[in-house]
Amino acid sequence: MAIRQTLKERKRLKIIRTACRLFAQRGYYNTTMPDIAHALDMSVGNLYNYFESKEDLAKEIMLTVSQWVGERLKKVNELEMDFKEKIRLLVRSFFEIALEEPELINYFLRVFLVNREIFKEGCEGFACVASVVTEIMVLLSDGIEKGAFRDQSFFPAFTTIMGPLGGMVFLNNEGVLEKPLMEYVDEVAENIWGALKA
Amino acid sequence: MAIRQTLKERKRLKIIRTACRLFAQRGYYNTTMPDIAHALDMSVGNLYNYFESKEDLAKEIMLTVSQWVGERLKKVNELEMDFKEKIRLLVRSFFEIALEEPELINYFLRVFLVNREIFKEGCEGFACVASVVTEIMVLLSDGIEKGAFRDQSFFPAFTTIMGPLGGMVFLNNEGVLEKPLMEYVDEVAENIWGALKA
Amino acid sequence: MAIRQTLKERKRLKIIRTACRLFAQRGYYNTTMPDIAHALDMSVGNLYNYFESKEDLAKEIMLTVSQWVGERLKKVNELEMDFKEKIRLLVRSFFEIALEEPELINYFLRVFLVNREIFKEGCEGFACVASVVTEIMVLLSDGIEKGAFRDQSFFPAFTTIMGPLGGMVFLNNEGVLEKPLMEYVDEVAENIWGALKA
Amino acid sequence: MAIRQTLKERKRLKIIRTACRLFAQRGYYNTTMPDIAHALDMSVGNLYNYFESKEDLAKEIMLTVSQWVGERLKKVNELEMDFKEKIRLLVRSFFEIALEEPELINYFLRVFLVNREIFKEGCEGFACVASVVTEIMVLLSDGIEKGAFRDQSFFPAFTTIMGPLGGMVFLNNEGVLEKPLMEYVDEVAENIWGALKA
DNA sequence: TATGAATGAGACTTCATTCAT
DNA sequence: GATGAATGAAGTCTCATTCAT
Numbered sequence: 001m002a003i004r005q006t007l008k009e010r011k012r013l014k015i016i017r018t019a020c021r022l023f024a025q026r027g028y029y030n031t032t033m034p035d036i037a038h039a040l041d042m043s044v045g046n047l048y049n050y051f052e053s054k055e056d057l058a059k060e061i062m063l064t065v066s067q068w069v070g071e072r073l074k075k076v077n078e079l080e081m082d083f084k085e086k087i088r089l090l091v092r093s094f095f096e097i098a099l100e101e102p103e104l105i106n107y108f109l110r111v112f113l114v115n116r117e118i119f120k121e122g123c124e125g126f127a128c129v130a131s132v133v134t135e136i137m138v139l140l141s142d143g144i145e146k147g148a149f150r151d152q153s154f155f156p157a158f159t160t161i162m163g164p165l166g167g168m169v170f171l172n173n174e175g176v177l178e179k180p181l182m183e184y185v186d187e188v189a190e191n192i193w194g195a196l197k198a
Numbered sequence: 199m200a201i202r203q204t205l206k207e208r209k210r211l212k213i214i215r216t217a218c219r220l221f222a223q224r225g226y227y228n229t230t231m232p233d234i235a236h237a238l239d240m241s242v243g244n245l246y247n248y249f250e251s252k253e254d255l256a257k258e259i260m261l262t263v264s265q266w267v268g269e270r271l272k273k274v275n276e277l278e279m280d281f282k283e284k285i286r287l288l289v290r291s292f293f294e295i296a297l298e299e300p301e302l303i304n305y306f307l308r309v310f311l312v313n314r315e316i317f318k319e320g321c322e323g324f325a326c327v328a329s330v331v332t333e334i335m336v337l338l339s340d341g342i343e344k345g346a347f348r349d350q351s352f353f354p355a356f357t358t359i360m361g362p363l364g365g366m367v368f369l370n371n372e373g374v375l376e377k378p379l380m381e382y383v384d385e386v387a388e389n390i391w392g393a394l395k396a
Numbered sequence: 397m398a399i400r401q402t403l404k405e406r407k408r409l410k411i412i413r414t415a416c417r418l419f420a421q422r423g424y425y426n427t428t429m430p431d432i433a434h435a436l437d438m439s440v441g442n443l444y445n446y447f448e449s450k451e452d453l454a455k456e457i458m459l460t461v462s463q464w465v466g467e468r469l470k471k472v473n474e475l476e477m478d479f480k481e482k483i484r485l486l487v488r489s490f491f492e493i494a495l496e497e498p499e500l501i502n503y504f505l506r507v508f509l510v511n512r513e514i515f516k517e518g519c520e521g522f523a524c525v526a527s528v529v530t531e532i533m534v535l536l537s538d539g540i541e542k543g544a545f546r547d548q549s550f551f552p553a554f555t556t557i558m559g560p561l562g563g564m565v566f567l568n569n570e571g572v573l574e575k576p577l578m579e580y581v582d583e584v585a586e587n588i589w590g591a592l593k594a
Numbered sequence: 595m596a597i598r599q600t601l602k603e604r605k606r607l608k609i610i611r612t613a614c615r616l617f618a619q620r621g622y623y624n625t626t627m628p629d630i631a632h633a634l635d636m637s638v639g640n641l642y643n644y645f646e647s648k649e650d651l652a653k654e655i656m657l658t659v660s661q662w663v664g665e666r667l668k669k670v671n672e673l674e675m676d677f678k679e680k681i682r683l684l685v686r687s688f689f690e691i692a693l694e695e696p697e698l699i700n701y702f703l704r705v706f707l708v709n710r711e712i713f714k715e716g717c718e719g720f721a722c723v724a725s726v727v728t729e730i731m732v733l734l735s736d737g738i739e740k741g742a743f744r745d746q747s748f749f750p751a752f753t754t755i756m757g758p759l760g761g762m763v764f765l766n767n768e769g770v771l772e773k774p775l776m777e778y779v780d781e782v783a784e785n786i787w788g789a790l791k792a
Numbered sequence: 793t794a795t796g797a798a799t800g801a802g803a804c805t806t807c808a809t810t811c812a813t
Numbered sequence: 814g815a816t817g818a819a820t821g822a823a824g825t826c827t828c829a830t831t832c833a834t
Contacts, residue, residue, distance in 0.1 A: 004813095004817080011818095029227040030315060033804065043820045045806075054804070113368065114312030117228060125374060153376070155369055156362065156385040160393070163361020164354065170311070171353055176324065178351070187354040195358070195393035206793095230828060232796095241795045243831080252829065404814090423711060425623040428807060430817095439816045441810080450808065509764070510704060513624060521770060549772070551765055552758065552781040556789070559757020560750065566707065567749055572720065574747070583750040591754070591789035598796080598834095605797090626824060637799050642826065 012050050013064075015040060017103075020061045024106035028058060028115045055118050062112055062119065062128040065104050070131025072097060077138050083148035084197070088189035090139070091165065095181050098169040105169050113166075136161060140196075149196045160195045164188050210248050211262070213238060215301075218259045222304035226256060226313045253316050260310055260317070260326040263302050268329025270295060275336050281346035282395070284337070286387035289363065293379050296367040303367050311364075334359060338394075347394045358393045362386050408446050409460075411436060413499075416457045420502035424454060424511045451514050458508055458515065458524040461500050466527025468493060473534050479544035480593070482535070484585035487561065491577050494565040501565050509562075532557060536592075545592045556591045560584050606644050607658075609634060611697075614655045618700035622652060622709045649712050656706050656713065656722040659698050664725025666691060671732050677742035678791070682783035684733070685759065689775050692763040699763050707760075730755060734790075743790045754789045758782055 018039050022031045033054055037044045051057040076089050098105040112119065112129065119128060126133055140157050143149035149157070168188060172181040216237050220229045231252055235242045249255040274287050296303040310317065310327065317326060324331055338355050341347035347355070366386060370379040414435050418427045429450055433440045447453040472485050494501040508515065508525065515524060522529055536553050539545035545553070564584060568577040612633050616625045627648055631638045645651040670683050692699040706713065706723065713722060720727055734751050737743035743751070762782060766775040 008818080027313060027315060029803095032802085044804090045821065046819050048805070049818065110312060110314075114308060115225060116308075116372070117225060126372075150388075152385050152388075153382065155366065155375055156382050156389055159362040159365030159369070159386075160389045163363075163365040164357040165361075167357030167361040167364075168353065171357070174314070174324075177353055184351065184354050187350050188357075190348075190350075191354055191358045191393035194395070195389035197392070231830080232828075235796095242829090243796065244794050246830070247793065423709060426711060429809080430807075433817095440808090441817065442815050444809070445814065505707075506710075510707065510709070511621060512704075512768070513621060522768075546784075548781050548784075549778065551762065551771055552778050552785055555758040555761030555765070555782075556785045559759075559761040560753040561757075563753030563757040563760075564749065567753070570710070570720075573749055580747065580750050583746050584753075586744075586746075587750055587754045587789035590791070591785035593788070602797080627826080628824085638825090639800065639827075640798050643797065648825070 008050075015047065015050055015057070016061050016064050019057055020065060020107050021103040023058065023061065023111050024103040024109075028111050028118065058111060058115075058118050059122050059128060061107060062123065065107050066129040066131040069097060069104055070135050073132065073135035073139075077135055077142070083143045083146070084189075084193050086139070086143075087193045087196070088185065090161075091189040091192065092182075092185050094165045095169070095185060098172070099181060102173075105166075106173065109166055109170055109173075133158070143196065147198055150198050157196060161192055164191060206248075213245065213248055213255070214259050214262050217255055218263060218305050219301040221256065221259065221309050222301040222307075226309050226316065256309060256313075256316050257320050257326060259305060260321065263305050264327040264329040267295060267302055268333050271330065271333035271337075275333055275340070281341045281344070282387075282391050284341075285391045285394070286383065288337070288359070289387040289390065290380075290383050292363045293367070293383060296370070297379060300371075303364075304371065307364060307368055307371075331356070341394065345396055348396050355394060359390055362389060404446075411443065411446055411453070412457050412460050415453055416461060416503050417499040419454065419457065419507050420499040420505075424507050424514065454507060454511075454514050455518050455524060457503060458519065461503050462525040462527040465493060465500055466531050469528065469531035469535075473531055473538070479539045479542070480585075480589050483589045483592070484581065486535070486557070487585045487588065488578075488581050490561045491565070491581060494568070495577060498569075501562075502569065505562060505566055505569075529554070539592065543594055546594050553592060557588055560587060602644075609641065609644055609651070610655050610658050613651055614659060614701050615697040617652065617655065617705050618697040618703075622705050622712065652705060652709075652712050653716050653722060655701060656717065659701050660723040660725040663691060663698055664729050667726065667729035667733075671729055671736070677737045677740070678783075678787050680733070680737075681787045681790070682779065684755075685783045685786065686776075686779050688759045689763070689779060692766070693775060696767075699760075700767065703760060703764055703767075727752070737790065741792055744792050751790060755786055758785060 015036070019031075019036045022036055022039060025031075026035075033047060034044050036057075037047050040047075047057075051060060072093055073090065076086065076093055079086065079089070081089070094105070108129070122128070136158055137154065140149065140154065140161075144151050165188070168177075168181065168184055171177050177184070213234070217229075217234045220234055220237060223229075224233075231242050231245060234255075235245050238245075245255075249258060270291055271288065274284065274291055277284065277287070279287070292303070306327075320326070334356055335352065338347065338352065338359075342349050363386070366375075366379065366382055369375050375382070411432070415427075415432045418432055418435060421427075422431075429443060430440050432453075433443050436443075443453075447456060468489055469486065472482065472489055475482065475485070477485070490501070504525075518524070532554055533550065536545065536550065536557075540547050561584070564573075564577065564580055567573050573580070609630070613625075613630045616630055616633060619625075620629075627641060628638050630651075631641050634641075641651075645654060666687055667684065670680065670687050673680065673683070675683070688699070702723070716722070730752055731748065734743065734748065734755075738745050759782070762771075762775065762778055765771050771778070
């Protein structure tokens with residue numbers, strides 16, 4: 001039954017969307033399976049027809065979300081422009097995602113980064129977020145190859161990009177920023193560019 | 199009376215140390231009050247003579263830890279050296295703390311940053327981590343005033359420093375770094391300096 | 397119509413066979429209706445076209461299995477031979493069934509004897525296992541009538557036969573016997589004969 | 595705190611007694627932890643201060659019950675009398691236990707024999723019922739040594755004793771016996787004696 | 793101060809059964 | 814006849830917190 005399969009897949013995605021939002025808002029341990037079922041207007045039992053366990057659900061969300069964000073970043077990567085401009089666009093895109101679909105970035109910040117125990121098995125070596133990591137990797141090696149960035153180890157460069165991005169979104173969520181998030185794009189981009197440029 | 203007070207205060211600190219370590223290792227929700235009591239070889243009931251609740255304990259830990267880390271950073275701030283060197287020393291100090299007393303930094307990463315719900319009340323505007331934030335603030339305004347750093351808003355600059363530092367420690371905890379953490383000091387410091395310098 | 401009926405009946409028997417095996421292996425409460433459906437490569441819903449409920453299925457299995465075993469025992473009863481030999485043949489046959497079709501005997505041991513609550517209604521007075529009980533009854537009254545067995549009440553004699561038989565099969569299942577089950581035939585038969593003989 | 599320990603041990607035994615009774619009456623899977631807690635007038639949570647899990651409780655019951663029954667049988671073993679009489683006394687004692695403390699024997703019949711999955715780990719080789727098995731073993735080897743019993747393998751002899759005993763108690767529970775259980779003592783003893791005697 | 797047994801709400805998960813397709 | 818998604822009650826177990834001793 002191809003149709004049935006499609007319907008089931010669509011529902012799966014709906015569950016992922018909703019659970020992602022709840023987890024991102026309240027945290028993993030403060031979101032119960034009944035909460036999720038209720039938000040989806042379905043029964044708890046049925047939830048378990050789609051995901052084996054709460055942990056399994058969390059992992060599947062991470063995989064899916066990482067792919068979504070990865071695709072957004074990929075589009076930036078594929079544009080032809082100088083790297084300073086590309087960094088600025090990357091920052092802008094990341095902040096846009098954080099504002100338009102806050103559950104995506106916040107899921108990273110509130111579930112993935114924190115509740116490491118959940119992702120111990122099945123996400124070894126950051127397999128769950130490979131899509132995003134890959135894009136940053138592409139950006140960096142491209143930039144180094146073309147002489148725009150200093151040659152350096154991957155991890156410092158990676159945290160130099162993702163650290164400030166995640167940090168700013170976090171502070172924005174906490175409501176401590178003085179200006180709207182988007183108004184920090186230039187400053188953040190300037191910092192990252194200064195940090196990486198050759 | 200005074201002696202008794204001192205003894206009580208000493209025990210309080212011991213609880214804070216131990217609980218901080220457990221929370222940092224296992225996460226807030228995976229550490230139970232009996233766990234903490236057991237690790238301290240004391241009774242659960244007695245724990246409640248020192249802290250009103252688990253949340254209260256978590257907040258007190260954050261305050262104390264922030265002070266400890268803040269003091270370490272203050273020492274760096276007080277040294278007379280050029281800012282490029284100061285940044286490098288800051289990075290080195292941060293990584294040293296992360297290796298020598300991993301529970302301190304990891305408490306930030308695993309409890310404070312993640313379980314925001316716990317710190318909603320009583321830590322408004324990052325009151326709980328004021329000691330650390332203040333030192334970074336001092337460093338930045340000093341640097342800007344003396345013309346070493348570009349003039350910019352506080353928050354982008356703050357995340358430019360703390361983002362990579364936290365990120366590298368996180369990756370080190372996850373065991374994904376290729377080299378020992380301390381070998382990244384120069385690269386990370388170089389990036390931060392490049393990002394901030396005038 | 398007749399053909400359809402036959403097909404349905406055949407499927408019924410297949411369900412009984414499979415469910416009997418699963419119940420015997422895992423126990424009644426550890427075997428789910430989806431488990432059974434899956435093993436049969438059919439849908440859960442369809443299972444309910446053949447049996448009203450899980451309990452109903454369990455009872456129907458017991459009836460059928462009892463008939464199968466009863467028929468085997470009947471063949472022994474119908475042979476002309478002295479009773480000492482007949483007892484030996486009974487033991488041998490019982491052990492053979494236990495080895496060739498372990499689900500039959502094990503269903504007795506693991507479901508019927510244990511989960512009495514299931515058989516409360518609909519199996520009054522051991523109606524569900526009448527076929528087997530009857531054959532033992534026939535054997536005993538025959539033996540007593542012909543002077544081979546001491547005259548005694550039915551129930552002690554019944555447990556004297558079935559107790560050791562069930563017990564040996566149970567121990568064999570548990571893997572604690574030192575020799576293959578069939579090598580105990582003579583000793584068990586000797587005991588039963590000693591117990592019953594005139 | 596020796597007193598506290600004693601109190602706790604006493605409560606442990608009370609839980610074992612009560613849970614044993616409930617399991618024996620309703621079966622393992624039809625008795626819930628809340629049922630047990632309610633019967634003891636205590637909270638579910640507290641139950642878990644005494645036993646790690648429902649399975650653990652079931653195993654501890656089996657160990658304790660086996661010891662109690664084993665001690666009763668040991669007394670029979672220690673008496674000086676001829677073996678025919680000893681068998682009769684064994685049967686009588688077993689039936690007495692079954693009538694006076696039905697939960698003990700029924701626990702064997704309804705939980706241990708049936709729900710094998712529970713005892714897979716921790717009761718290897720019938721460790722949980724060693725006390726009872728040992729006494730039967732002593733009786734048999736004694737009898738064989740003294741020339742009262744035929745020399746034979748342990749397991750057939752064991753099931754020749756325990757099979758009819760368990761069987762009669764089972765039938766008595768089911769209410770199908772025509773006479774009170776105790777009136778079958780002589781017939782059952784006669785059978786067992788006939789089966790085993792030299 | 794110190795103890796730890798006791799509480800009880802609430803978490804995750806299972807599963808017999810139904811029913812629209 | 815056949816399907817399998819959906820239901821929801823019920824089960825096991827956890828844990829922050831209290832309180833009599």
